[in-house]
Amino acid sequence: MTTATKEFGKTTFDQLVQLIELVNSQSALKAEFFDIIKGQPDVLRNIFDSDFAWAEGYELSLLEQIAVFSVVSGFNQALAEIASADDPQAAAMEAFHEDDSSSYYPGLDDDEEQRKTILATLMPITKSLESIRLYGLSINDLVARIQRRDQSSDAAIFKVLRIDRSAVSCPCIADRIALAEIEDDQAFFKKLKNALSGPPLKPRDEYGVVRYVLYLLNEDGILDQLSPKDRYQLFCERLAIYPDDGEDAAKSLDQFIWRWKKEFST
Numbered sequence: 001m002t003t004a005t006k007e008f009g010k011t012t013f014d015q016l017v018q019l020i021e022l023v024n025s026q027s028a029l030k031a032e033f034f035d036i037i038k039g040q041p042d043v044l045r046n047i048f049d050s051d052f053a054w055a056e057g058y059e060l061s062l063l064e065q066i067a068v069f070s071v072v073s074g075f076n077q078a079l080a081e082i083a084s085a086d087d088p089q090a091a092a093m094e095a096f097h098e099d100d101s102s103s104y105y106p107g108l109d110d111d112e113e114q115r116k117t118i119l120a121t122l123m124p125i126t127k128s129l130e131s132i133r134l135y136g137l138s139i140n141d142l143v144a145r146i147q148r149r150d151q152s153s154d155a156a157i158f159k160v161l162r163i164d165r166s167a168v169s170c171p172c173i174a175d176r177i178a179l180a181e182i183e184d185d186q187a188f189f190k191k192l193k194n195a196l197s198g199p200p201l202k203p204r205d206e207y208g209v210v211r212y213v214l215y216l217l218n219e220d221g222i223l224d225q226l227s228p229k230d231r232y233q234l235f236c237e238r239l240a241i242y243p244d245d246g247e248d249a250a251k252s253l254d255q256f257i258w259r260w261k262k263e264f265s266t
Contacts, residue, residue: 008217008220008222010220011216011220013238016213016216016239017239019212019213019216020209020212020213020239020241023129023133023209023212024209053120053166053169054119054120054121054123054124054166055124055164055166055167055168055169055170055173056169056170056171057120057121057123057124058124058127058128058139058140058143058160058167058170059140059143059170059171059172060124060140061138061140062125062128062138062140065121065124065125065128065140066125068121069118069121069122069125072114072117072118072121073118073121073122123164124139127139127163127164128140130163131159131160131163132211132212132215133208133209133211133212134163134201134202134208134211135159135211135263136211136214136215136260136263136264137215137263137264138215139160139163139164139167141264142156142159142160143156143160143170143172146160146172146173146176147172149176153176154176154188154191157173157176157192157195158191158192158194158195160173161173161192161195161196162195162198162200162201163200163201165196168196176188177192180192207242207256209241210235210241210242210256211260213235213239213241214257214260218261218264223257223261228250228254229250231250231253231254231257232249232250232253235253236249236250236253242256
């Protein structure tokens with residue numbers, strides 16, 4: 001079966017709209033889920049009564065994190081069917097809207113070990129999506145910078161920790177902290193303290209969604225193919241996710257994308 005040519009690489013405009021709806025609904029669902037789990041402290045204590053951490057998952061790409069989660073949560077067959085569909089993006093959107101969204105999160109009545117495994121594989125995905133919303137980069141993108149051990153590595157560490165303080169147990173971050181301990185690097189520890197004690201960063205919602213779309217278009221190799229006029233029409237007029245404040249909107253959007261690309265490629 002031949003699929004229709006898509007406007008944005010692997011994605012149609014309607015699918016971009018659905019993606020935005022999915023991102024917004026998942027953000028609300030995640031908040032609801034954590035409210036439920038925090039309201040059952042006995043469940044949390046049982047989960048954390050033995051080895052339990054997810055920071056090593058940040059060394060996997062976002063797609064690899066999703067693949068691991070799909071296996072342990074029983075979604076691997078569904079994902080295989082989506083991947084083999086004529087239009088995987090449309091199949092994924094349809095599956096999400098057909099299913100009860102809450103089924104994507106670990107149930108509190110599951111077997112304790114299963115619950116622990118599901119939660120540990122879900123958290124890297126959840127935090128990586130937050131990272132894309134905030135920085136336009138997944139946590140794995142930031143971890144790759146940390147592993148390079150160059151002048152951008154420390155800044156990447158502090159960005160990760162502003163999203164997930166438990167990431168101190170990620171091997172490459174733990175290695176850097178150990179080195180700072182040996183060297184008695186007080187300047188590093190001062191910045192580390194600020195990253196750990198500061199409140200979580202929260203982007204403006206409209207810019208968070210913009211970063212998701214930029215990330216997707218860039219991953220598909222489409223972003224650089226769009227002219228400034230195309231970008232303005234897509235982000236400001238058609239999707240209406242970037243503020244359109246008149247004649248300067250196109251210039252403002254170009255500057256935003258330029259800064260995002262500079263940060264992404266650093």
